[in-house]
Amino acid sequence: MVSDLRERYHSEETGYDDSLPVDSSVKVSPPGIYTAERVGQFDFDKRFKGHRPNIPALATDWVGRQMALTVFGDYLLVNDRNDLRAYELASGKLRWSHLAGGQRGGSREWPLLPMRPIVSGDLVVTRMISRQGPRLECLGLSDGAPKWVFATLDHAVSNPLLVEGDIVLLNLRRHEELGHELLFTRLARSTGEVLDERSLVNFRDDSKSRMFRQIQLGRSVDRLVASGYGSVICTDLRGRLLWVRKQPWRAFVRSAKWYLNHPVRPLFAGGHVLISQPADESVASLRTDTGRLRWKAPVRELRQILGIADGKVIVSATGRLVALSLEDGRVVWEQQHGASRGFMVSGGDGAILSVAPVVRDNAMKAAGWGTFGLLSWIDVKDGRKLASWVVDFKLGAAAKGLHAGPMISTRDGILLLAGEHDGDSRNIFRLVSKSRKFNSVKPSGAFDCWLPGTTSLKAGVASTLFPGWTLLETERVGLGSFVREIEGVGPVFSADTKGQGGPSDIRTQLGRLVQVPASGKQRLRLQLGSEGATGWTVEVQANGESLARNFIPEVPPPSGNLEEYSWLEDSVPQAAQEQGGWVWARKPDPVHSGERSLMLTGNGRQERSFRNSTYWLVAAPGDQLFAWVWIDPKTPPKVIQLKFGSEAPAGMFEHSVFWGDLQALGEPPPEPTPRRLGDIPPAGQWVRLQIAADSMGIKPGTVLRQMAFLQVDGTVYYDKVGILSRSVPKGLPLKLLGPRRWTNIEVDLSRFAGKQVWLRAGRVTEDEKKGRELWSKLELTE
Structure with missing residues (x-):
């Protein structure tokens, strides 16, 4: 029976689409180096207004999010929910277009929900939105009738x-x-007649759940699984209810940034199904036969499940990719991919294709820098890039940059929809491989991952980032991307060095011919950074003479001044483990900075802690610890206590302070006795609690790895905990360094007053220094 079902399942003609595949029958083009060929265009009908959803203008790519692609035979079907269009797959020629009910509507009530067409024989069936809401329409495949x-x-x-x-x-x-x-409905394919209708479950009315009306429906060989409304529902193929599971771990409410979540239909893998829902920042694996939970993995700021490859569940979150073990949900790896806008998992090849815009500053825009995208293949094994290259989408100098997606793999290459950032039209591109499938390389080997003739494109990027400068290098180009977006800085030039010395080295060298004014009041300024603890060395030469030679560390040495370092904000420190059941509050609840604050509420003793952080605070003379608190004026606590610990056993905190009534902590009194710093802080406002480290017995050199928040009764919100210190914390994430991560170099050119000089700035090859270069500024000033 099962074999009959499986044969019937694979024989049904539905086409394949840009959402997650149910099984491995949908093949993804193998990894390789691609160029972009424009084959068609999808423009919104300008006669119809109000189709933009009610979200912040630049918050997300709402156009791409609302489009769905399906490939069937020689047809590409593109549905933007109001308008369904059929294109010839080979040429991109528009065959026909159909507008739902002859009018646009419903976009504001049903935002950011793609509606995927299916094909059966000569018929196309799809959901579309009219002003009355979503409905099902059936059209002829050949003519759209x-x-x-x-x-x-x-x-x-x-x-x-x-x-x-x-x-x-x-x-x-x-x-x-x-x-x-919720009803299971079965329709006749040729007429739309209702053949069967079954009631599945009832939901209580909740006005806050309007945006969660879409149910994500997936199919395995012998059953259907629906996810939505905070529930998971399983039926057989005839709609008979098998089991229902209510997600118990979080109230199903609309979050402040709901538009960043991508609803994904259930993904089947063997005898279990993977579920994620917009209101819940986690991925769950359920048994398909019983609905029992196999594992649940929290993923902070989860966007969507991308697919399965090499025994891993690939998940996108804000600014990063995460790989979870398919077997038990543990985190296998996590890599930053802040600029990427779209991903496609190639399960059979163990690779992920990512697309990111080349971000431009005002100088780049003024220079005519257009719509370039940075494509990368990412290794599923560890999340690192296998190869990167720049693709020219040839859309001209788009005023606001590039948006890319969705994309789908076909037998002739990858189809990608791309357009101007914040624009409401899309061009259809085919990414065609112009080179053989590349192979992984050893870390010590030089690797040319660029197409012939594209080395000049890298030079163009350098000259656009640093006007007037020319990139000087050998014919070979190093592995990896050369454009990076650093938060708070913008685009930077990024490169590795390869080789063991000699003329075949791959290293960055930039040159410029400069006429120094007679006054001699000209200086060369560089702002450089490093990724990698070993750092790298830069040298500046003028007419072959060395003017400066500086080491560029990953973390510059302390300045000697008190500087503020955040330890806890929006999440526990890096790799730390939450203890006690943390509850993160979001606006409109009190939040001091970032997007979340820790909320403690209840009667009696309430305590939350974290431990085993790999980001340690290292005390120095004069250091000050701080934390922001907001006390609910309606339910103030009797006492609040902050506790800090080093490498002592879990739960052992050697240093603590409190505000309020110590007796509220009960008998016997805490050991060691915490120091009282005053009464409970004022309620109804954010108050910064600042404590001298030495007043708690924290001696210079002490390492702090764990912390606890304790209160008795009441409701308190805690936010942004950190230290004012003259020493740099150990394991400090680079993104928290801000401007302090950069090494600023200034070279005096006054000795060349009135002369023409050839300036050259570049990396010095040293075997022991293997840090990745980050070039942020290279400019001449007076």
């Missing part, structure tokens, strides 16, 4: 599936007294 419409007072809350030759979807029906009822 309407065949039938399924539109009722119910809302079609899932994309359709083809099951045993019929159309299956889920409807949401509103009842005045009962709330919402």
